[in-house]
Amino acid sequence: MQRNKTDVRDKDRIRKWIYLILMRYGFIYRFRPGNVKNKVMNTADIIIRNGKLVTMNPAYPAVIEQTIVIENGKITKIGETDEKADKIIDAKGCIVMPGLSNTHTHLGMTLFRGYGDDMMLQDWLQNRIWPAEACLDARLTAAGSRLACLEMIRSGTTACCDMYFYMDDVARAVEESGMRASLSYGMIELGDEAKGRKELEIARKFVADRNGTAGGRITTMYGPHAPTTCSEDFLARVREQATKDGVGIHIHVLETEAELKQIEEKHGMCPIHLLDKIDFWGPDVLAAHAVWMSDRDIKIFADKGVKVSHNAISNMKLASGIAPIHKMVGAGVNVSLGTDGCASNNSLDMFEEMKTASLLQKVSVMDPTAYPAEEVVRSATVNGGSVIDPLTGMLKEGNKADIIILDVNKAHLTPNAAFMNPGPYSHLVYAARGSDVKTVIIDGKTVMEDYTVLTMDEEKVREDAEKAAAELFEKVRGNRNENVRNDWNGKMSEMTEMKNVRNDWNGKRQKRRNGKIKTVKSAVSAVLSETADILRWKRGDSCASCWKYADRQIRRAFSEKQGCPWHLWGDAEKQHPCDDGFPPCVI
Secondary structure, rough: OOOOOHHHHHHHHHHHHHHHHHHHHHOOOOOOOOOOOOOOOOEEEHHHHEEEEEEOOEEEOEEEEOEEEEOOOOEEEOOOOOEEEEEEOOOOEEEEOOOEEEEOHHHHHHHHHHOOOOOOOOHHHHHHHHHHHOOOHHHHHHHHHHHHHHHHHHHEEEEEEEEEEEEHHHHHHOOOOOOOEEEEEEEEOOOOOOHHHHHHHHEEEEEEEEEEEEEHEEEEEEEEEEOOOOOHHHHHHHHHHHHHHHOEEEEEEEOOOHHHHHHHHHHHOOOHHHHHHHOOOOOOEEEEEEOOOOOHHHHHHHOOOEEEEEOHHHHHHHOOOOOHHHHHHHHOOOOEEEEOOOOOOOOOOHHHHHHHHHHHHHHEEEEEOOOOOHHHHHHHHHHHHHHHOOOOOOOOOOOOOEEEEOOOHHHHHHOOOHHOOOOOEEEEEEOOHHHEEEEEEEOOOOEEEEEEEOOOOOHHHHHHHHHHHHHHHHHHHHHHHHHHHHHHHHHHHHHHHHHHHHHHHHHHHHHHHHHHHHHHHHHHHHHHHHHHHHHHHHHHOOOHHHHHHHHHHHHEEEHHHOOOOHHHHHOOOOOOOOOOOOOOOOO
16 A cells, blocks of 8 residues: 555654654753763753842842853853753742851761750860760761751751761761761860870871762861860871861861960960961961950961851850951951851851851940941851852852752741842841741752752651660760769778778777776776785774875875875975884975
8 A cells, every 4th residue: 555645744744843842851862063961952950040149249239130050060150041951940039149158067966956055164065065975976976967967958058167076977978968068077186196196097087088079069177176185296297287188177276265274374375376386377277266366366367368167156155255256357367157066056057147146246346337247148158168169159150059049038038128229138147047948059959949858858867866866865874874873882982991991090099098098007006006005004003194194195196196195295304103114205
């Protein structure tokens, strides 16, 4: 049977349309020389449309309404485009801005949330934190770190600087979550040279194994804990190793006045000048807290390019003091923001941290213009990004696509016309909350969309953390009970020892008493012997008056332990008239 030409043409037309449709939606790719992806047309990964962009880029106004194109993890265009994309996000009624960077955390300490509040620092450390940390292990730390990543993603934090223990497990948690992080193993040497070598070797191996992993999202730093827990010689070795490996240093410094006094008493200078003497400071150093800084200290940081992580809420909660951030900013020091761990903050919400940091500076110097909202947002984005990854913290073509989208259609953000005039920063610092974050993109990948975290099983993460915290504090209680038992046993041993000492003492005292009794008995026997001679009068011709006098002197001799009663009688020149062969009485 001969085929109808019309039928053939219709079938060819249908095939053509099917082919075009498949090409349109990316199911069929046409080879194009020089195009590695071989796409049919310029197709991006993500396009964000209709949002109000707070770019933090000085090349643009504070807020612009433009489209963002994301491809291969980077922002390839800001402006109108006719490109297509695998995913198009409609950000109408939303603010689109760089992700926030939390530059000082202890992720595993989310398990300590609410454990040890309203306590003095030393009491808090010695009786809560250190005993609990002694019970941590890799599995528990990983559970706490996953919870921290979940909390940060949900509140708009896309990157963090973390210093803690079991850092390989922390790194795995960060990698699974999709976050960006600069990680450091916290080293405590305490002047012990052997311990210092061991700590530095652990840190060196971690830096070598983890730097640049997770597709470049994880970088590493060296993390000497503080000048009070690490000797000057050890810090000099850390400086040398960090320079050799080409990585930064993350350290606590001048968090408390006690630290300042301790270092001054020991070395005759403050920690800033002590470390400056060994050329420790540089633009690759992140100094957490920096509360008790003098003007001279600030000048050193400004001259050396040292970066500061300001932890306002943690410093307030532990009554550590108020860092002079307004002076640091005025001197040109790079100031970023951190929450610290959940034991001393209870929250990882950087929006809360921004508001508190700004208000604290204002009231500390009684100046409402101190640390203004725009500078605070810059600290949480641009400055924080410069610590973790210089290609983040700003919406700019060529930068990495770490972006958050906030829904401003909320009662506490209304009226939101202020986002356009006079500017967005006031609402972002004083009104916005972490819970307003709707979508999070990290390294060009969507990790949270419409309030749903895509990279983690939120329910399981929370459940695992709950179990981990219960297990941790069960260990703490067990250790505490064991310590109580050990203390009790120790006290019982002390009591037994004291009893033995007391028995020995009583024995010695009894011996001395027995010796005294024996001495007294001997004295009494001597008196009685002499008395017996006197009593011989009774058998002789002594007169009644002599016997009466003798009887009185005998009683006196017993009471005063004297010798012969005749020593108190008569004339020294005469013998007793009733003498019976006795010697004369001599007074």
